[in-house]
Amino acid sequence: GPMEKSxxxxxxxxxxxxxxxxxxxxxxxxxxxxxxxxxxxxRVSEECWPVLKxxxxxxxxxxxxSNLILQAEGxxxxxx
Numbered sequence: 001g002p003m004e005k006s007x008x009x010x011x012x013x014x015x016x017x018x019x020x021x022x023x024x025x026x027x028x029x030x031x032x033x034x035x036x037x038x039x040x041x042x043r044v045s046e047e048c049w050p051v052l053k054x055x056x057x058x059x060x061x062x063x064x065x066s067n068l069i070l071q072a073e074g075x076x077x078x079x080x
Contacts, residue, residue, distance in 0.1 A: 007031040037074060044072045 011027045019033040051064045069075050 004031050004035060007034055040073055040075070044069055044075065 008027050008031055011030050019030065021029060022032050023029040047068045048065050051061055051068065054061065056064070070077070
């Protein structure tokens with residue numbers, strides 16, 4: 001789609017590290033990695049939003065948010 005096209009154009013102007021190989025073409029592979037990671041982060045944000053809006057104590061809220069992030073594929077300790 002349009003986002004992938006924009007990312008491919010951006011890729012041509014930068015020298016980015018190539019992530020895990022999913023596709024043969026480096027540019028296509030980077031675009032796929034970015035869009036897949038974006039989708040995962042959007043799912044995590046949808047799960048975190050109700051916790052953020054809740055009235056639970058801040059320490060419990062932080063614990064729940066950290067657990068949700070840690071459960072997401074590709075989101076390890078550095079994310080939580």
